[in-house]
Amino acid sequence: MAKREIPKIQVQSRNQLGKRYAARLRKSGRMPAVVYGHKKEPLHVSVDQLEMKELLHNNTHLLEIVLDKKAEPCLVKDIQWNHLGSVVVHVDLARVDLTERVKIDVQLTLVGEAIGLKEAGNLLEHFITSLPIECLATEIPDRIRVDVSHLKVDESITVKELKLPEGVTTTLNPEAIIAAIHTIAEEVVAPVAGAEGGAEPEVIGGKKPEDGEAAPAAGAKEEKKK
């Protein structure tokens, strides 16, 4: 495998912690992050939002943080998003040795147009979208592509059929199904009652109406009210 260049990102140390400072940081175009691991003290840093966004957009897992002209390789361990999933609010970076094997989740992408999808009414379901892998830190693929062009109806691709790059292994069950094609069953449409609230659910532990006696009669109660 050709050696890839590790992207670098400038970080600044931050000593003002808490949500107020973090919010101010985000407003100024930077983002809070934390660097930890390798039995060293955790380090609170800030990174440029746009730079980090671009790296994450390109599925970068390994990067080098530059703090006071010192570079340190790190793995992107966790990403926190806002409630709409549109903005990255925090990143966890784990210190890593470039010669060690690491465990990480990598995106699994389906490529090709499956034969089974040429007929209408068939569906390609993608069950596993990220694959936990183990490999050298420098050899983490940005994504794993799975060719599904040969898939017919009622066929599936399992983890053991994956062609992983050299030196990459997965910890997932080899029989786990990644994607499968099947025919969509005709949807049974339940008859819609004329008015909402026509039927009532059963009350757990509630009194069951005896024979001849109506269920808690709403009508009777309302008549009384009038």
Next chain:
Amino acid sequence: MPLMPKRVKFRKQQRGKMRGVANRGNYVAFGDFGLQCLGTGWLTARQIEAGRVAATHYLHREGKIYLRVFPDKPISKKPLETRMGTGKAEPEYWVARVKEGTILLEIAGVPANVAREALVRVARKMPFRCKFVERRHA
């Protein structure tokens, strides 16, 4: 039958409050594309069903639809021209509590442009502003 639970512990509920934003159910988990709600409030069983029908109708048996919200809260309503008092009224309809960021519906197995068009039709049936979102990867 409208969407509602099969069994409940209590027939009636108090209204409750909805504070904050959705911290769960706020990402596309099953399908490839989803409709994200940008408001907070109650979504009635009728509205959910109307959205589902709109999407199913547009997709013509293609793709799969996942409903991510379920109306499990009974809302009671006094009949017209009734005097106040004499206790809580009977349940009238069911709602799902929806917070800003909640994914309402997901679609799998169709191209992005088809999914977007289907979800736009669903959004028109919703009482909130909605946003088309894609699955976020690791």
